[in-house]
Amino acid sequence: MKMPTAMKAVTLATVSVFAIALGSSGALAQTSNSSGANSNSGVTTSAAGQKMGQSDLKSKLEKAGVDDREEFKGHLVVAQAPSGQSVQLLFGPEDFEGGKSADKFDQDRVRSKLTKAGFSNIQFGSAASMVRGQMSDDKQILAFSSDVSPAFNVAQSDSPATSDLKKDMKNVDLGDRSEFKGKLVTARTDQGTVRILIGPKEFEGGKSVELSAGDLDKLQQNGFSDAQVTRDVTMVKGEMDDMQIIALSGQGLSSTTGSAR
Structure with missing residues (x-):
């Protein structure tokens, strides 16, 4: 019928x-951009989470015994690599120098480079809070908090091979690529989640540092509650358009950066 x-x-x-x-x-x-348009290839977040302000972050680091604290204006971009791994890209001035800014950062140019290299779910933090400092003579730290959510992670492995991340970064035109071995700490505070990257001085390629139980305890006792080391994170440093960039990739990055406790 x-x-x-x-x-x-x-x-x-x-x-x-x-x-x-x-x-x-x-x-x-x-994530939607300010006009409400959605895209898998490149979007700007609005309020994915609560970030900690730069001065508050600097103050908490002082209480935790971090020396030579310097603010700089950088950018946080998260994306999904061709392998499926979550990637976080920290853009900063040369050597992440305090008081300087990543003036050459062009969101459209970065999105275009990442898209052509096969990255997806690209998101830009509206204004990341970033502070660098020294935990000790041989341990450089870069603390950051942003309102951007991490890219979805579909990969099965805990961490990408360093060669894979370096290849992905080469396809994004990242020059002077070098790996360093450090630690990435995620900590919750009453103002938002903070990530603290701990590496060798100036995050020099080929070098490594270890984080002691005492170092972690000092963070936990001074405002960075529930501070935990994110496992299996690959770290590559390089340069693009007179900016310093650190690429972080691994399964542990799929938890939210910047969400309130």
Whole structure:
């Protein structure tokens, strides 16, 4: 029996509304830019989470015994690498020098480079709080907090091979690529989640540092509650357009950076 034309139109309209509703729910899983447009390849976040202010971050680091604390204006970009791994890119001035800014940062240019290299789910933090300092003579730290959510992680392995991350970064035109071995600490505070990258002095390639139980305890006892080391994170440093960049990749990065406790 054939369906009457009027009933068919109503049914199609109902299906269409249902499909649009599903599409909207899926779109909410992606980050929207300020105009409300959604994209898998490059979007700007609005309020994915609460970030800690730069002065508050600097103050907490002082209480935790971090010396030579210097603010700089940088940028945090998160994306999903071609391998499926979550990647966080820290953009800063040359040598992440205090008081300077990553003036050459161009969001459209960065998005274009990442997209051409096969990255997806690209998100830009609106204004990341970044502070560098010294935990000891041989331990450089870079603490950051942002309102941007991490890229979804579909990879099965705990950490990408260093060669894979370096290859991905080469495809993004990252020059002078070098690996260093450090630690990435995630800590919750009453103002938001903070990540603290701990590496060799100036994050020099080929070098490594270890984080002692005492170092971690000092952070936990001085405002960085629940501070924990994120396991299996690959770290590569390089340069692009007169900016210093550190790329972090690994399964542990799929937890939210910047969300309130």
